[in-house]
Amino acid sequence: MTSLPEKTGKKLGLVIDLDTCVGCHACVVNCKEWNTSNYGAPLSDMDAYGSNPVGTFLNRVHSYEVTPDTGLAQTVHFPKSCLHCEDAPCVTVCPTGASYKRVEDGIVLVNEDDCMGCGLCAWACPYGARELDQLAGVMKKCTLCVDRIYNDNIPEEDRVPACVRTCPAGARHFGDFADPDSPVSRLTAERGGMELMPEQGTKPVNRYLPPRQKDASLSEIKALGGDIEEPKGLLAWLDKALEAI
């Protein structure tokens, strides 16, 4: 069913903290290893040991340099995967009904048994969240680890997406945005969680926490301004200070 649900029970998604992400690619690779042997066809790697290795990844970390008008340039590591949009254009364009958004939790999925590999959904996505697997010929995308988050075979605390479970810096948070009191909703509210390319009107569920203000020392003058300089001053200070111990 490629019509979008009017409303979903939950709005599951991720908060990605750009102030914390160090760009280590842990999420990229753990996602790859979980998803290559679970939901759907494996994530293949073409020319794996050759001159142009290209594989399917559901999550990739970009690195940007941001240069303010004044002050120092900054480096921002930027993980990107499916944002599970409320108004997901990738779903409605699908001709076969393979792409769908789940009514119960809002996860956008591809039923690979129905996918004909036309690639139109990938064209419709502004974020580059979908990749057509070159070996299997079906569209792959982040499933929000739908096969982990409800999985009775793994401990309850592990029922989060693999990228969240593995992120060493804790820069990724998983939860229900429909619940205003959920940690992801609160983080979004407190830290000004942003939508990517809001002008596309996709209403992405995933939010990005912007980097905090950097390099305060450039604009803030602060110095200890002590005056212990000569040996005499030093001795006097020491004497007084030691007495106080």
Place this chain on the structure above:
Amino acid sequence: MSLKPTARTEARPSPKVSDEIRKTTCYMCACRCGIDVHLQDGKVKYIEGNRDHPVNQGVLCAKGSAGIMQHYAPSRLRAPLKRTGPRGSGHFEEISWDEAYDIAVSWLKPLRETAPEKLAFFTGRDQSQSFTSWFAQAFGTPNYAAHGGFCSVNMAAAGIYTMGGAFWEFGQPDWDRTKLFMIFGVAEDHDSNPIKIGLGKLKARGAKVIGVNPIRSGYNAVADEWIGITPGTDGLFVLALIHELLKAGKVDLGYLSRYTNAGFLIGEEDGLFLRDPDTGKPMVLDRTTGKPAIYDTPGVKPDLAKTHRHAGATYRPAFLTLAETYLDPAFAPDAVADRCGLTADRIKWVAAELARVAFDEEIVLDQPWTDWKGERHDRMIGRPVAFHAMRGISAHSNGFQTCRALHVLQILLGSVEVPGGFRFKPPYPKPPEAHPKPHAGVRPGEPLDGPHLGYPMAPEHLLVNEDGSAKRIDKAFTWENPFSAHGLMHMVISNAHAGDPYRIDTLFMYMANMAWNSSMNTSEVIRMLTDTDASGEYVIPHIIYADAYSSETVAYADLILPDTTYLERHDCISLLDRPICEAEAAADAIRWPVAEPDRDVKGFQSALIDLGARLGLPGFVNEDGSQKFADYADYMVNHERRPGVGPLAGWRGENGDCHGRGAPHPDQLQKYIDNGGFWIGHIPEEAQFYKPWNQAYQDWAVEIGLFDAQAPYVFNLYLEPMRLLQRAAEGHGPVQPPDHLRERIKATMTPLPVWYEPFEETVVDKDEYPLHALTQRPMHMYHSWGSQNAWLRQITNANKLYVPGKVFDETGLAETGWAYVTSAHGRIKVPVARMEALNERTVWTWNAIGKKRGAWSLSDDAPEATNGFLLNHLINELLPPKGDGRRWANSDPVTGQAAWFDLRVKIEKAPPGGPSEPAHPPLKSPVGKGPKTIAYGEDF
């Protein structure tokens, strides 16, 4: 193009994850995280972090998650190999282990009986050094070390000498309490997950991070303040911070007087401590009595200000000397800012912020404790400022002193071993006196007279012969680098090739890619390995190499002992060596074969057990000459280093209920496996902080066998052993340095930290080579290993030289363009990219991405070989000639650490297009090439 019809494609909410989880220790880098290895149908299906593990607490980095691709890498060696073509050709034949051992024994046995020093045994990223050194000691060669000499020995040695421990494996910030964290020059993979977990904790709390690094990437990208310092000037920057703090009186005098040698009286004439004639212990001036007293006498309050006259000499407290030294205007921010590439205001800001957090945001824990003098304290005071540093400050020729300066800064702030500060991890704190001294006593047919490596405390402890020549092939512990506590692996091949100090017969290496990214001057090292003498024999006659994979170095060895992957082996991450302890607990861990090898390979340590037995080495054979340990697993359980103390601390004793000390327990490994592959013993609450001086900690450490007797000590602001070296250079004492080194020793072995210009900069024309060149290791790669990993190599399979925007424009470079990079030593051609968040006098690239064609089972046109490059070609183990007829080492003068980061270069625009140069001809792969496509997981 076909999609296998499979039920997997539907969104099944609860698929079975695997048949079985086996918990072991990761080895995708040196971080040693706990991993849950999921197996299905006997194959590795999924690897995730072990939630209960002290190191990674469940998380896992990109390398760890890519373990499947390493475990099944096509580059795995399959059987022992004997070289059939010339060295470097890659032509080998597979042989049996028996034949391999026979060959090795035929080379080594005669050496042991006549000249054991002709074996040089060096291990690279070895996590079993207590075992490999034990082999070398039993063999009797003095020529053993691991890779610390070219990695971070400055950090380790400066830490041990200054405060009984350094960063990473020695200690960690108090992540849960610190409010200001300052990180200097950290290779992004060192202590990989713990630093990221810690940064995450700080970020969640909104605590501040200051990153000091010429490059704003990785940890520095998330730092609140980025101090883009000029390489090699960290020490100057730190001394300026110390200057500011002293000038404002913002140092913790109470801490200094109790826990450091700040009060030790130093002779004005000789610079040595005034010592009690009976005990030899240093003296302080007691403020209460006004009289000298032994420093650790209960109740003594050292005076840090008053001078003392004794027997016609004047003695001054160490602190006074320190304060006077650094209050000198030469250390003022205004005087150093330009050289550091910073503004004076920013240096002042950092000093003020350190002081504010340390003193105005003091932490108090209501935890009573008793110090080693028996004095009871009702609470623990914390200075919530924590530091961390690694190779960035260490791999310079002024690295030892810079690391010392940083530790002195930590100590002046009173932030070591206190809540919110920097905390040691057992078996640290451990002062230099408690470490062995280096040994090189060779007796043919006998073991060495003691451990190879250690911490010299005086010139008498150096390993030099009567004639001044070096006892070790790497010239460690000589006047050229007296405190080379980790040896100098980077000098072994060139010294062996030159026959200086002597020729060797067999070079035996493990896990050290010395023919490529682990050597300075790579192309020249390759030449030395393949060079022949007049008779056509190789100058280094025999090379044995152990590796699991078809690395560059494999091609240059005569005999290859194929190691297993990390999932197929036994290992112990031992308290005798480099354990996985946390500040709150002692811990060690094992690896065990969670998958069986499908090749004729053997864990290297097990092979060494076999080899040791075949050589009849003491400890490796029973009295009847039979092999003592079946394999490494047997050794891990049954070897005892001291009675009751073995490689593994957990589940000892007859019933397996003793921890730390106890007789070997036959089911010990199973107990480890049942516990998730590790053992952890928590430090009592009262012993959590102030460890060097905390009675409860000292008791606990003795109880679990870290030491045999209590060993409290104070921190060395003033490092007397350095002064002893200086004094020798001034002509005092029986062991004298060669004349040409006297001036350098006087200038660089100062007992208080000093900053001097990195050596390369003093000999090259800085106008001609205006730029610093650095490498950083990406977080998702470990040395050269990552490139054979189908997943990791997709992330980075080619590196570019990052050039600051201004230089980029001035040089006329273009994105996707190429440049020549030239040092005083050589020239390479590389692809370039622009970067603004970079010190404006620095260029840099990712380390160890460039590969030799044909290695690691990659295709000959792999980007790693065509576009990837190493800066190593530009770096020599020797400095450019100074014109004094000598070639000086490109190393730290104290420890011999390779000064990788002193490199100066110039860049020029090059014609577009690759390949990167030098372009080496391809090696023949002894294991063939990898498959074209992978669809891992298809079978599940």
Place this chain on the structure above:
Amino acid sequence: MHPAPSVIVFTALSGLGFGLLAWLGIGRPDVAGAAAFGLYFLGYALAVGGLTASAFHLANPRNAPKAFSQWRTSWLSREAVLAVAALLAVAPYAFGRIFLGGAPGWLGFVGAVLSLATVFTTSMIYTQLKTIPRWHHPLTPVLFLGYAIGGGALIAGQATPAAFLLAATGVAQIAAWVIGDGLFARAGHTRETATGLGRIGKVRQLESPHSGSNYLLKEMAYSVGRKHAEKLRVIGTALAFLLPLLILLGTPFGPLWAGLSVACHLVGVFVVRWLFFAEAKHVVSLYYAG
């Protein structure tokens, strides 16, 4: 966007085919028997050939039949449904024309409407994509229909309408290029909005996520040099519009000249359609360099 031959052939041929079938449906030219067979054969060959080419764009064509299911939401599905409906609806009319000497006019008209509706749905596959601002514009369906009807008229030998339609489509095409060049910027998509980092400063890629390429880059990060594109625009305009118009207006319009004008037009359409893809910039390119 990557100008894949399969989609270029698909859109170009099926558009012409359905355009021709539409003209035949309204009885222009009014043919029967062998002549009708020839033209209907050509119409079907172009339409079905184009549709077949589109199947080569599918990575998993096994599931192509499922593409008829989502006509409620998906323009691609609607196109599939309408294409089949049009081909089916045209068939009895064609049968009548070829074998019975004639067929009811309303039947032909239904076939003609369905044929053009198919072309419209094809155009909407592209027009609907907000991610590609150049396509996301009313001129896209106008052009697709213009090419179909104009080209169809040319093949159908409807010289006068063909001339007018080609001229009009040519004008529309030039307008689409001129307007299209500014659409990306007008949509307001920048690296700064894509990353949300504009509040800090100017954003530029420091390092791509992976050293090598990926599906997205191969599919969507195609770029064509400005000069190259301009040259191709001129060539495309000349071949698709100017030369056929010259032939239409300046020659005694016979089979030879007609054939030549159709050939010119077809090559021109291929060039223009190549540009349609190659010049289309997808917003995902903002996440990558260049």
